[in-house]
Amino acid sequence: MRTTRAVRLLIVMGLLLGTVSCANEVTGTARPDPVRAPLALSDDGFGIVAGFDDAPAQIEIFTEPQCTHCHDLQQQFGDQIAYYLAVGGVQVTYRPLTFLDEEGQGYSAAVVNAMFAAAEPAGDATTSAVDFQHFVEELWAQQDPGGPAFSGDELRTIARTAGLPEPVADNVARAQEVVDIDALEQNNFELLYSADSANVGTPTVVDLDTGEKVDISDGDWLDQLVAS
Numbered sequence: 001m002r003t004t005r006a007v008r009l010l011i012v013m014g015l016l017l018g019t020v021s022c023a024n025e026v027t028g029t030a031r032p033d034p035v036r037a038p039l040a041l042s043d044d045g046f047g048i049v050a051g052f053d054d055a056p057a058q059i060e061i062f063t064e065p066q067c068t069h070c071h072d073l074q075q076q077f078g079d080q081i082a083y084y085l086a087v088g089g090v091q092v093t094y095r096p097l098t099f100l101d102e103e104g105q106g107y108s109a110a111v112v113n114a115m116f117a118a119a120e121p122a123g124d125a126t127t128s129a130v131d132f133q134h135f136v137e138e139l140w141a142q143q144d145p146g147g148p149a150f151s152g153d154e155l156r157t158i159a160r161t162a163g164l165p166e167p168v169a170d171n172v173a174r175a176q177e178v179v180d181i182d183a184l185e186q187n188n189f190e191l192l193y194s195a196d197s198a199n200v201g202t203p204t205v206v207d208l209d210t211g212e213k214v215d216i217s218d219g220d221w222l223d224q225l226v227a228s
Contacts, residue, residue: 037129050129051091065111066145078137110149122167135162
């Protein structure tokens with residue numbers, strides 16, 4: 001039986017008390033929920049929701065595969081996001097965009113399609129929220145803005161390195177279209193614009209509890225969201 005939100009939060013807070021906050025490192029030993037944090041699509045079908053519904057922090061991350069600042073976000077906070085997903089401290093809805101593709105559907109569209117392929121079950125094999133987060137980290141770690149799209153073999157290697165089950169990694173590698181990229185771009189850009197119409201860009205993190213944009217220049221932003 002899955003531990004309750006209160007128990008998971010006590011675990012998180014106990015670890016935080018013994019941790020010096022840092023942008024890219026969490027000390028202490030994670031004690032993940034006995035049940036894997038789940039992964040699903042958002043109700044509109046254009047977001048990927050990682051983590052438990054009762055997590056104390058609920059955020060949206062708008063990200064673009066060729067955005068170098070999005071790379072920096074994953075490099076600095078990716079492991080911390082994975083940690084909080086594991087212990088039930090955060091639920092993350094990834095809302096990718098593809099506006100940096102110069103013509104049609106290119107590099108960014110291929111990465112976004114791979115993200116949605118990773119979120120789909122392959123028979124009995126499913127991706128956990130934590131493994132999906134590692135997949136996102138790997139994709140952005142190997143970012144090549146303006147370069148050619150990843151090959152199927154490259155996507156399979158990235159997926160397996162992140163811990164995705166082999167059948168899911170095979171689906172990712174096949175690169176079959178699993179999401180309408182044009183509809184996704186329109187939907188997610190409108191949401192991004194509504195979050196901050198004066199400064200539209202990626203990465204943007206939104207606190208879904210308040211509807212406010214999060215100041216991610218503060219290295220303690222995620223700790224503070226979970227603690228509050």
